Amino acid sequence: MKNRPYHHGDLPSELLARAERTLREKGSGALSLRELARDIGVSPAAPSRHFKNKQALLDALALNGFERFDEAVAASQEGVGESFGERLDAMARAYVDFAVANAALLDLMFSVKHSLEASEALGAAAHRWSEQFLGLIAEGQRRGEVRKGPVERVALPVFAALHGYADLTVSGMLPPEMTAYGLDDVVASVLRQCGPE
Amino acid sequence: MKNRPYHHGDLPSELLARAERTLREKGSGALSLRELARDIGVSPAAPSRHFKNKQALLDALALNGFERFDEAVAASQEGVGESFGERLDAMARAYVDFAVANAALLDLMFSVKHSLEASEALGAAAHRWSEQFLGLIAEGQRRGEVRKGPVERVALPVFAALHGYADLTVSGMLPPEMTAYGLDDVVASVLRQCGPE
DNA sequence: CCACATTGTTGGCGTTGCATACATTGTTAT
DNA sequence: ATAACAATGTATGCAACGCCAACAATGTGG
Numbered sequence: 001m002k003n004r005p006y007h008h009g010d011l012p013s014e015l016l017a018r019a020e021r022t023l024r025e026k027g028s029g030a031l032s033l034r035e036l037a038r039d040i041g042v043s044p045a046a047p048s049r050h051f052k053n054k055q056a057l058l059d060a061l062a063l064n065g066f067e068r069f070d071e072a073v074a075a076s077q078e079g080v081g082e083s084f085g086e087r088l089d090a091m092a093r094a095y096v097d098f099a100v101a102n103a104a105l106l107d108l109m110f111s112v113k114h115s116l117e118a119s120e121a122l123g124a125a126a127h128r129w130s131e132q133f134l135g136l137i138a139e140g141q142r143r144g145e146v147r148k149g150p151v152e153r154v155a156l157p158v159f160a161a162l163h164g165y166a167d168l169t170v171s172g173m174l175p176p177e178m179t180a181y182g183l184d185d186v187v188a189s190v191l192r193q194c195g196p197e
Numbered sequence: 198m199k200n201r202p203y204h205h206g207d208l209p210s211e212l213l214a215r216a217e218r219t220l221r222e223k224g225s226g227a228l229s230l231r232e233l234a235r236d237i238g239v240s241p242a243a244p245s246r247h248f249k250n251k252q253a254l255l256d257a258l259a260l261n262g263f264e265r266f267d268e269a270v271a272a273s274q275e276g277v278g279e280s281f282g283e284r285l286d287a288m289a290r291a292y293v294d295f296a297v298a299n300a301a302l303l304d305l306m307f308s309v310k311h312s313l314e315a316s317e318a319l320g321a322a323a324h325r326w327s328e329q330f331l332g333l334i335a336e337g338q339r340r341g342e343v344r345k346g347p348v349e350r351v352a353l354p355v356f357a358a359l360h361g362y363a364d365l366t367v368s369g370m371l372p373p374e375m376t377a378y379g380l381d382d383v384v385a386s387v388l389r390q391c392g393p394e
Numbered sequence: 395c396c397a398c399a400t401t402g403t404t405g406g407c408g409t410t411g412c413a414t415a416c417a418t419t420g421t422t423a424t
Numbered sequence: 425a426t427a428a429c430a431a432t433g434t435a436t437g438c439a440a441c442g443c444c445a446a447c448a449a450t451g452t453g454g
Binding site for chain 1: 224225226300301304307308309310316323349350353354355356357358359360361362364365367368369370371375378379382383385386387389390
């Protein structure tokens with residue numbers, strides 16, 4: 001047990017919290033362990049007790065991101081209609097909302113450079129989220145609203161479209177006027193692509 | 198027109214070339230101006246004559262990436278059949294091939310942090326590429342193989358799917374066995390979604 | 395109360411990005 | 425030619441960074 005703090009209160013949590021704030025405000029490149037320590041009011045080397053190096057902190061941030069992403073997606077499915085269309089739309093919207101609200105974090109989550117051990121944990125977190133997604137598709141199939149076939153193979157193009165749209169939005173590659181109807185168009189296309197027959 | 202070099206031979210080009218090599222080999226985080234200068238054999242401050250800071254070099258790298266991406270996509274359309282399906286498939290394959298062959302570079306190209314002026318140049322480069330893409334869709338419409346509608350709105354979901362699949366592949370979020378049929382499935386889905394019905 | 399592990403501090407090392415001042419080389423006008 | 429000038433590369437220094445090792449303080453369990 002004992003996750004009670006020793007000296008500071010709860011350095012690891014506060015490190016993550018502050019790190020995410022500066023991530024949001026100034027981008028992932030501007031993240032400095034020393035500055036973090038300074039802001040919190042501990043010595044420059046203190047963070048290293050909890051994150052053995054900078055990459056480890058970034059990994060933890062990404063992992064945390066996946067978990068919150070997971071929750072946001074799950075939450076989007078509550079209190080929404082049962083049709084595949086409605087559920088997909090809600091999930092897509094949650095996806096993109098999370099993406100724009102956490103642009104730099106998403107960059108981090110889907111970036112290439114993660115340590116090997118971290119990659120496993122991240123893979124697991126990503127897997128948990130993909131389970132939700134596959135569940136949605138599978139249920140659509142059960143209801144006859146989604147065409148038949150191996151669920152992962154039906155899901156992949158849908159996943160790609162959502163992720164791609166979110167990524168394009170975040171990286172600012174979309175003309176602003178498109179954000180008005182872009183997601184609607186993507187969801188509509190996905191529905192057309194998924195439909196049975 | 199004097200693009201002949203002064204002292205070194207052609208520092209800017211060699212900087213870009215070496216930078217891209219280490220980008221490919223060790224990731225964008227491991228890129229150091231000083232190390233670059235050291236490798237090339239010039240003084241630590243020499244690069245600053247051509248790229249006022251590190252970000253400027255990264256921007257140039259991204260811009261260069263878009264140009265080569267542009268070429269690769271254009272090349273993919275030569276000597277391929279005229280049907281929309283074939284052309285789309287060729288373009289998708291060029292997209293993904295470029296992505297996996299230049300993972301870190303793609304990360305850079307679509308990353309969030311670009312200086313404002315660079316963003317304009319990058320936007321222009323991305324625009325040139327999107328023109329090709331829109332052309333493909335428009336031709337598909339002309340041939341009656343793609344459903345009608347404003348070309349950008351028809352294109353966006355297609356673009357999103359391709360980009361998303363490429364990004365997922367690059368960031369290693371796809372189970373390896375999926376890479377075998379993943380792209381085929383995505384292209385097939387896109388075709389289904391685009392069809393005139 | 396005493397080992398002992400956990401957490402935080404201090405100080406230092408090598409590296410980095412960047413700015414400034416200076417030296418060298420090419421260009422161009424006279 | 426040669427003198428002004430711009431373009432390019434060098435030398436040096438600074439503050440900040442990540443990381444490491446040695447040490448101090450604090451809590452935990454026998």
